[in-house]
Amino acid sequence: MTNPSVRVARWSAHHPWRAIAGWLLFVAVCLGAGISLGGKAATAHDFWVGEAGRGEAYAAEGGLQQRALERVLIAAKGTAPLDRARGTAVAQDVRTRMARLPEVESAGAPVWSADGRAVRVDVVLRGPELEGRKHVDPVLAQTDQVRRANPDLAVDEAGSPSISKDVQGQRGSDLSRTELFALPVTLLVLLLVFRSLVMAVVPLLLAVSSIAAAVGLSMVASHVFPDAGVGMNVILLIGMAVGVDYTLFYLKRDREERAKAGGSLSSAAVVELAAATSGRAVVVSGLAVAVTSATLYLADDVIFGSLATGAIVVAMAAVVSSLTVLPALLAKLGGRSARRADRSARRGRRGTGRGGRDTGRVGRPGWFTGPVLGAVARRPAVLLGAAVAAMLALAAPMASMKLTDVGRETYSRELPAMRSFDRVNAAFPELKAVDQVVVRADAARQPEVAAALDALAGRVEADPLFDGRTRVRVSADHRVTMLEVPVPAYPSQKRAQDSLERLRAVHVPATVGRIRADVAVTGDVARYADYPEHQKERLPLILGALLLVTFAVTVFAFRSAVLGLVGVVLNLLSAAASLGVLTVVFQHRWAEGLLGFTSMGSVGSRVPLFLFVILFGLSMDYQVFTLSRVQELVRSGVPARRAVLDGIGASAGVVTSAAVVMMTVFASFVPLHLIEMKQFGLSLAVAVLLDAFVIRLVVLPAMMLLLGDAAWWPSRRTDRTAGTAGTGTAATGTTGTGTTGTGTTGTGTTDGHSVGGAAEGQTNRTMRTVR
Numbered sequence: 001m002t003n004p005s006v007r008v009a010r011w012s013a014h015h016p017w018r019a020i021a022g023w024l025l026f027v028a029v030c031l032g033a034g035i036s037l038g039g040k041a042a043t044a045h046d047f048w049v050g051e052a053g054r055g056e057a058y059a060a061e062g063g064l065q066q067r068a069l070e071r072v073l074i075a076a077k078g079t080a081p082l083d084r085a086r087g088t089a090v091a092q093d094v095r096t097r098m099a100r101l102p103e104v105e106s107a108g109a110p111v112w113s114a115d116g117r118a119v120r121v122d123v124v125l126r127g128p129e130l131e132g133r134k135h136v137d138p139v140l141a142q143t144d145q146v147r148r149a150n151p152d153l154a155v156d157e158a159g160s161p162s163i164s165k166d167v168q169g170q171r172g173s174d175l176s177r178t179e180l181f182a183l184p185v186t187l188l189v190l191l192l193v194f195r196s197l198v199m200a201v202v203p204l205l206l207a208v209s210s211i212a213a214a215v216g217l218s219m220v221a222s223h224v225f226p227d228a229g230v231g232m233n234v235i236l237l238i239g240m241a242v243g244v245d246y247t248l249f250y251l252k253r254d255r256e257e258r259a260k261a262g263g264s265l266s267s268a269a270v271v272e273l274a275a276a277t278s279g280r281a282v283v284v285s286g287l288a289v290a291v292t293s294a295t296l297y298l299a300d301d302v303i304f305g306s307l308a309t310g311a312i313v314v315a316m317a318a319v320v321s322s323l324t325v326l327p328a329l330l331a332k333l334g335g336r337s338a339r340r341a342d343r344s345a346r347r348g349r350r351g352t353g354r355g356g357r358d359t360g361r362v363g364r365p366g367w368f369t370g371p372v373l374g375a376v377a378r379r380p381a382v383l384l385g386a387a388v389a390a391m392l393a394l395a396a397p398m399a400s401m402k403l404t405d406v407g408r409e410t411y412s413r414e415l416p417a418m419r420s421f422d423r424v425n426a427a428f429p430e431l432k433a434v435d436q437v438v439v440r441a442d443a444a445r446q447p448e449v450a451a452a453l454d455a456l457a458g459r460v461e462a463d464p465l466f467d468g469r470t471r472v473r474v475s476a477d478h479r480v481t482m483l484e485v486p487v488p489a490y491p492s493q494k495r496a497q498d499s500l501e502r503l504r505a506v507h508v509p510a511t512v513g514r515i516r517a518d519v520a521v522t523g524d525v526a527r528y529a530d531y532p533e534h535q536k537e538r539l540p541l542i543l544g545a546l547l548l549v550t551f552a553v554t555v556f557a558f559r560s561a562v563l564g565l566v567g568v569v570l571n572l573l574s575a576a577a578s579l580g581v582l583t584v585v586f587q588h589r590w591a592e593g594l595l596g597f598t599s600m601g602s603v604g605s606r607v608p609l610f611l612f613v614i615l616f617g618l619s620m621d622y623q624v625f626t627l628s629r630v631q632e633l634v635r636s637g638v639p640a641r642r643a644v645l646d647g648i649g650a651s652a653g654v655v656t657s658a659a660v661v662m663m664t665v666f667a668s669f670v671p672l673h674l675i676e677m678k679q680f681g682l683s684l685a686v687a688v689l690l691d692a693f694v695i696r697l698v699v700l701p702a703m704m705l706l707l708g709d710a711a712w713w714p715s716r717r718t719d720r721t722a723g724t725a726g727t728g729t730a731a732t733g734t735t736g737t738g739t740t741g742t743g744t745t746g747t748g749t750t751d752g753h754s755v756g757g758a759a760e761g762q763t764n765r766t767m768r769t770v771r
């Protein structure tokens with residue numbers, strides 16, 4: 001029975017214009033559906049995790065939740081003191097202006113700094129906290145008018161809405177520059193691979209159209225999995241990588257089959273041959289990316305949910321484009337490819353050696369991969385040990401990795417809002433962070449709660465870790481009471497972390513912890529600390545599911561439990577080595593100037609988990625494509641050792657080319673301003689580099705050479721060759737390795753038909769070979 005990828009490719013190749021029109025219509029429908037429905041952004045509730053999240057839930061019940069807050073600071077320029085009367089007058093002007101705006105819920109009374117050198121006005125915007133940036137423009141405009149009216153004063157505005165607005169704008173600008181960098185470099189790599197502008201443009205067009213379809217689909221999916229604002233990033237990151245990779249795998253196999261056929265097969269027949277081999281690999285690879293990405297949903301976190309959704313939809317879109325519109329394009333471009341194949345075939349015939357063996361370059365190892373594989377063939381155990389030792393050495397720093405959330409203080413100071421943020425916090429250091437103790441109890445017990453919180457306030461005011469000033473807020477129904485405790489340190493700093501630990505472990509148990517009520521500590525520091533802890537708790541579950549899924553997909557694809565275990569081990573090795581490099585680069589200061597960042601002394605808590613999941617999925621691209629070539633040879637009766645060397649040699653050029661493209665895309669994220677995106681980009685680029693050039697060229701072939709036939713256990717050799725018993729050497733000839741001395745695709749076959757006159761028979765034989 002013909003596999004589905006061949007049936008789809010056959011239809012597309014015979015109806016190219018319909019297939020192309022159908023794909024364009026699909027992209028348009030996806031975008032149209034997404035635009036018409038609109039995306040559903042995550043709410044504050046979606047981000048609640050741990051005790052901090054529980055405290056925010058209690059606060060929200062009483063209407064005491066975080067609000068969209070802007071702070072306007074008025075100070076004298078330079079070192080001159082601010083005249084109190086002048087400062088108060090300007091602050092009152094700010095308050096009056098803000099109170100008139102429909103976007104503003106309240107404007108507080110002027111508050112002077114402890115040293116009397118600055119005054120501020122707190123402005124609360126209407127609506128949920130995360131929607132503040134939608135309403136902040138009129139507030140910023142009023143602040144700008146005050147600034148122009150008082151040129152001798154320093155007037156600044158900072159807050160979550162204005163910072164979010166600036167960060168989103170910077171992210172959009174960064175992504176635009178990333179595209180401008182990644183697209184030309186990717187095109188250059190593809191030109192070097194294909195030596196044809198038309199063939200080089202095809203992967204880019206399909207990748208971009210797949211991304212467009214995925215954007216629309218992700219907007220639809222956000223109504224089930226809310227978008228945390230990172231979906232577009234991962235769609236671009238993964239879309240360019242897998243979109244180009246899948247197309248590259250398919251195109252390279254198509255060109256090989258055309259070159260071997262020497263013009264004896266129609267374009268449609270050659271497309272079917274490519275679909276029977278690389279088409280199947282693309283489907284399995286895409287499914288691997290999707291199912292491994294789906295394990296991120298187990299994190300029970302809206303950010304990882306957005307990442308998973310983006311990766312899944314763009315991988316599936318790339319698979320669909322590779323199986324539908326790509327065969328149609330190849331069929332239309334068949335004339336150009338056929339002429340190139342004819343020239344290649346003539347060169348191959350001139351290089352045919354004794355016994356009819358093809359010594360041309362089709363499917364042969366390149367100038368770099370050939371010597372490497374030759375060395376591995378001579379000393380597999382030695383090179384395996386050396387490569388594994390090197391990977392473990394790279395992975396060693398991972399043992400000292402520190403995971404923290406990425407705080408607001410890490411944002412680029414090129415942003416006006418962040419410069420204002422620094423000036424506000426310098427004048428009012430108590431605003432850097434706030435611990436909030438939230439107590440929920442029956443309204444009748446509010447006096448008891450108030451007394452316990454008074455005792456708690458007395459303890460923290462005497463504790464040097466805190467600012468010494470506290471504030472109590474009570475809900476309208478008296479069921480929820482909150483004690484706010486300022487901490488003059490950013491959430492990432494040790495003093496703030498120590499204050500949270502002291503509050504939770506000592507002060508709260510000794511006071512409100514003794515009454516019968518629901519108590520939770522939340523606030524800036526708690527959110528910063530609880531988020532990484534939540535991820536650490538979920539990591540074993542996700543990692544276990546990831547390993548199981550990787551094993552299952554590999555076993556499903558190759559019917560080998562041994563290869564399933566090998567795939568898991570190799571993916572762990574490359575991921576661990578990448579995380580070790582990431583730790584060395586970002587937990588220390590030596591690379592700050594080189595990569596343009598300020599070290600947090602830690603790694604973003606989302607990076608390792610994202611790296612593991614995405615790398616496991618992307619590594620399956622190389623795994624499936626490489627082992628598929630080996631499996632074709634094994635099933636056609638080629639000895640295991642020869643099959644490993646020829647199969648990996650035939651696929652090495654495509655894998656390394658795809659790796660260069662993928663590294664280019666990932667590396668283009670390193671110059672971004674957001675440190676977490678830098679870490680994502682660097683870790684993935686390093687992981688792909690190691691996976692393609694160390695794992696696939698050294699570790700994998702060495703392991704398979706040492707394992708021999710045992711690599712395919714529990715399959716038996718007779719099982720693997722049974723399907724090709726009646727195909728003779730023509731089946732071997734379809735693999736493109738040219739190593740068995742069987743001649744070319746144009747030879748006769750045991751079913752009595754000439755290949756040159758029976759394209760369908762040739763396709764069926766190839767499909768029997770790969771099944």
